[in-house]
Amino acid sequence: MADMHALVRLMREVEDQLASCMRCGMCQSVCPLYATTGREADVARGKLALLDGLLREMFDRPDSVRERLDRCLLCGSCQAGCPSGVRVMDIFIKARAILAGFSGLSFSQKMIFKGMLAHPALFDQLTFWSSRFQKLLTRPVNEMLGTSCARVMSPLIGDRHFKPLADRPFHHEVPFLDTPAGRSGRKVAFFVGCLLDKIFPKVAGDVVTVLEKAGVGLLIPQGQACCGIPALSAGDTQTFQRLLRHNLERFPVDDFDYLVTACATCTSTIKKLWPLMAEKEDAGTRRRVARIAEKTLDISQFLIDEHLLTDVPSVGRASKPAEVTYHDPCHLKKSLGVSVQPRAVLNAIEGIRFVEMEGADQCCGMGGSFNIKYYDISRDIGERKRRAIQASQCSVVATSCPACMMQISDVLSRGGDPVRVRHVIELLAECWKDNDNYPSTH
Amino acid sequence: MVNAAIVKQLKELVGVQNVFDNKADRVTYAYDAAVLEPQLPAVVVRPENSEVLGRVVAFCNQERLSVTVRGAGTNLSGGTIPQLGGVVLLTNGLNRILEINSEDMYAVVQPGVITAQLAAAVEAKGLFYPPDPGSQAVSTLGGNVAENAGGLRGLKYGVTADYVMGLRFYDVEGNLIKTGSRTVKCATGYNLKALMIGSEGTLGVLDEIILKLIPPPRARKSMLAVFDQMERASQTVAAIIAHHIVPATLEFLDNFTIRAVEDFSHAGLPVEAAAILLVEVDGHPGQVAEESEQVEAILKQMGAKDIQVARDDAQRDRIWAARRSALSALAKLKPTVVLEDATVPRSKIPAMVHALQDIARRFDLAIGTFGHAGDGNLHPTILTDKRDKGEWQRVEAAIEAIFDEALALGGTLSGEHGTGLAKAGFLKKETGQGAILLSRRIKSALDPNHILNPGKIIGA
Structure with a gap:
């Protein structure tokens, strides 16, 4: 039997935060998972009660609690709407770390996080070679959405319509960039993130295009690593700390005004979870993390809040005038309160008619590894999003997160819907590219 | 077992x-x-x-x-x-709205239907289901019936019981029992539905609920009035009722709650105010215009320092946002929140508010008071940390003092939260032993093995 007393001692770290849940149950009204399953263990109140149960030594083993704690999209809807202001995400992330530290990671988690993700150069090589071989096992299924499916039965792929690894990752195209602040007078560091680098390099290229057109100086350091969220959500704090230190070295905080990303999850991780998990680091590291977090912005937020789109006269016509709707990534709207700016970018593009979909801020059901572990539930949640997109009657759904793009592409592709999934920045970059009048960069 | x-x-x-x-x-x-x-x-x-x-x-x-x-x-x-x-x-496997009948203005639902979802579905058909308990975004109609839930609109529109036309429930042996009907009037048999409402699952298990719907009010007007004396505000509540005006809602926030809400939402509330009253009148446009003028006059006459009248929906929303965030603003201050709902006749609101302030002082506790002043249903909210044993003892003593005070003023232990386990031990103080003994005889007759939610309302 596990030494539960030791676990209880570790859990004391979250005890005060746990006590602030008054069990009102209001999280039931916003949890995408609970809406699908109706099980109390799936909603925040139930999970907090389970952690409370661990503290009260109600369990001989932590496994069943850990399993239920892991069954969560980490979308943060509950925290955003919590009447008592319970810091649900902080509690869940810390509890996952405590439980993983106590019970250990699974073999595949160890392989992926410690063996691969923690070593950015090796991770890059492995995914590059995988991109060479993936065509042997998969075939394109939807040209418009760019999705693929399995050629042969595969337990990992199942019947997913997934976005394949790109032929060339972004860091092969642009391994390094350091340009001075242009006429905007601002210089930003671009945190690319794994999904943009390896699956959506075009979006990363579009971020560079847009920032260049807006007269913004760019720093893209060589050898960036993952933001750490996959490791952290599995409770692997060691790999997370390693990635954090690696990234801190590559992004010298004095060298840029802002750090931008085009991935909602990276933005939220850097702003919220880096400081949370750096609590035990030395004072210097904590200070650096705090400063980076403060400087971190979503790309649309940066463009709008810094008034860079009004400064640029060339924001012209979308190449193909279209009705566009927008999906709010949870990690932007619920975690950071960013929802106005991406819409403002879309509205700034002439030739786009923006249509608000029903439940634009309802989770798409991706949830990172949640999609891998609980594909059926993830798909059910995704179906709701698909119906909302269909009802909007738009030909394009834009969003601000590559993970959401993968999930929405999967549900639309399997449904055979004629709707394109685009990053907001892609649409902006394209209208700029199609417009010959844009001013020269520097 | x-x-x-x-x-x-x-x-x-x-x-x-x-x-x-x-x-x-x-x-x-x-x-x-x-x-x-x-x-x-x-x-x-x-x-x-x-x-x-x-x-x-x-x-x-x-x-x-x-x-x-x-x-x-x-x-x-x-x-x-x-x-x-x-x-x-x-009951969340039984969550279908079975019928919304516009012609005869009723709805038939399974017990697991969420209150706000029915309200929205009914609204989409141009009708109105008024009961709006604070938890309506998640609460179920079965739960609302079993607890006789209230809400902000109780003053004018009544509580859940006022909308139950009929029920179908299983008795303890699993026989399906029908009571009430789809008609406005129904005078047949014992009024078993009245027995079931508020019985908290101790007498039978709800299977279907027929709910009365009404046409929605065509106009409404909201007002916010600021008072620099608590007594003045509570006397104003009594004065509005005494003038025989029945607002849809008439809500009260004390200074403690105002400060908590302002710290939390920065809505521009006057933090120095002793109390705020929020009033909404609704109905026919002519009636709304007349009544809102009358209310405004009463507010002035009673010495309100400042009166804001919402000119449009945005202003109305701002006024009500303060009230809606009252509980969450208070809840953020301390880990444990004890939300009481002792209720008094409306004319006794000034005395009750006074007593609550006294109780907070006497037991050295932080108590924020807000709530449905218009129907006498205040929510004294005790902020504490249950892990602090010494303070918790004072909290328990304060709760008992609140009960005693409400009963002394001719009120009740609970306006809308139900007896449950929390108030079962105090019920005798309100009803006397006779009512409890009779209730136990009814319970024994309907549930001879005492398997239906034992321990609730009338004790074990």
């Missing part, structure tokens, strides 16, 4: 996927929103149709297993905390 054989039979009844017997799942059905100790049930079942619901009830009676029916588990008096080792019966 629940054993492996029982669990197996339950699985045969409701399907394997609808029985939760893993301890980790059971822990998540051991509590509700009341500040009481959780009690671990032995098994949790979720019937997905009416017939199976009846069979589960009959089975539990036959096996002498205690049954606690659970909707969203938002009860504030412990009504959905199960008996240790008992069965929890979930």
Whole structure:
């Protein structure tokens, strides 16, 4: 039997935060998972009660609690709407770390996080070679959405319509960039993130295009690593700390005004979870993390809040005038309160008619590894999003997160819907590219 | 007692996927929103149709297993905390709106339908279901009926009981009982539906509910009035009622609550104000214009320092945002929130507010008071940390003092949260022993094995 007393001692770290849940149950009204399953263990109140149960030594083993704690999209809807202001995400992330530290990671988690993700150069090589071989096992299924499916039965792929690894990752195209602040007078560091680098390099290229057109100086350091969220959500704090230190070295905080990303999850991780998990680091590291977090912005937020789109006269016509709707990534709207700016970018593009979909801020059901572990539930949640997109009657759904793009592409592709999934920045970059009048960069 | 054989039979009844017997799942059905100790049930079942619901009830009676029916588990008096080792019966597998009849203005629902979802569906058909308990975004109509839930609109529109036209429920043996009807008038038989409303799952298990709908008000007007004396504000509530004006809502926030809301939402509330009254009149446009003028005059006459009248929906929303965030603003101040709902005749509001201030001082506790002043239903909210044993003893003593005060003023222990476990021990003070003994005789007749939500309302 596990030494539960030791676990209880570790859990004391979250005890005060746990006590602030008054069990009102209001999280039931916003949890995408609970809406699908109706099980109390799936909603925040139930999970907090389970952690409370661990503290009260109600369990001989932590496994069943850990399993239920892991069954969560980490979308943060509950925290955003919590009447008592319970810091649900902080509690869940810390509890996952405590439980993983106590019970250990699974073999595949160890392989992926410690063996691969923690070593950015090796991770890059492995995914590059995988991109060479993936065509042997998969075939394109939807040209418009760019999705693929399995050629042969595969337990990992199942019947997913997934976005394949790109032929060339972004860091092969642009391994390094350091340009001075242009006429905007601002210089930003671009945190690319794994999904943009390896699956959506075009979006990363579009971020560079847009920032260049807006007269913004760019720093893209060589050898960036993952933001750490996959490791952290599995409770692997060691790999997370390693990635954090690696990234801190590559992004010298004095060298840029802002750090931008085009991935909602990276933005939220850097702003919220880096400081949370750096609590035990030395004072210097904590200070650096705090400063980076403060400087971190979503790309649309940066463009709008810094008034860079009004400064640029060339924001012209979308190449193909279209009705566009927008999906709010949870990690932007619920975690950071960013929802106005991406819409403002879309509205700034002439030739786009923006249509608000029903439940634009309802989770798409991706949830990172949640999609891998609980594909059926993830798909059910995704179906709701698909119906909302269909009802909007738009030909394009834009969003601000590559993970959401993968999930929405999967549900639309399997449904055979004629709707394109685009990053907001892609649409902006394209209208700029199609417009010959844009001013020269520097 | 629940054993492996029982669990197996339950699985045969409701399907394997609808029985939760893993301890980790059971822990998540051991509590509700009341500040009481959780009690671990032995098994949790979720019937997905009416017939199976009846069979589960009959089975539990036959096996002498205690049954606690659970909707969203938002009860504030412990009504959905199960008996240790008992069965929890979930209603969220029975969550269909069966009919919305515009012609005859009623709706038929299963017990697991969420209150706000029915209200929205009804609104889409141009009708109105007024009861709006604070938990309406998650609470179920079965729970609302079983607890006779109230809400902000109680003053003019009444509470859940005023909208129940008929019920279908299973008695403890699993017989389906029909009471009331789809007609406005119904004078046949005992009024069993009245017995079921507010019975907290102790007499039968709801299967279908027929709810009255009404046409929505065509106009409404909201006002906010600031007072620099608490007494003035509470006297104003009594004055509005004395003038025979019945606003849709008439809400009250004390200084403690105002400061908490302002710290939390920066809505521009006057933090130095002793109290704020929020008033909304609704109805025919002519009536709304006339009544809002009258209310404004009364507010002035009673010495309101500042009166804001909402000119449009945006201003109206701003006014009500303050009230809506009252509980969450208070809840953020301390880990444990004890939300009481002792209620007094409306004319006694000034005396009750005075008494609550005195109780806060006497027991050295932080008590924010807000609530439905217009119907005499205040929510003194005690902010504490249950882990602080010394303070918790003072909290328990203060709760008893609040009860005593409400009863001394001719009021009741609970306006809308129900008796449950939390107030069962105090019920005698309000009703006397006679009513409890009669209630126990009714209980024994309808539930001879005492398996239906034992311990609630009338004790064990």
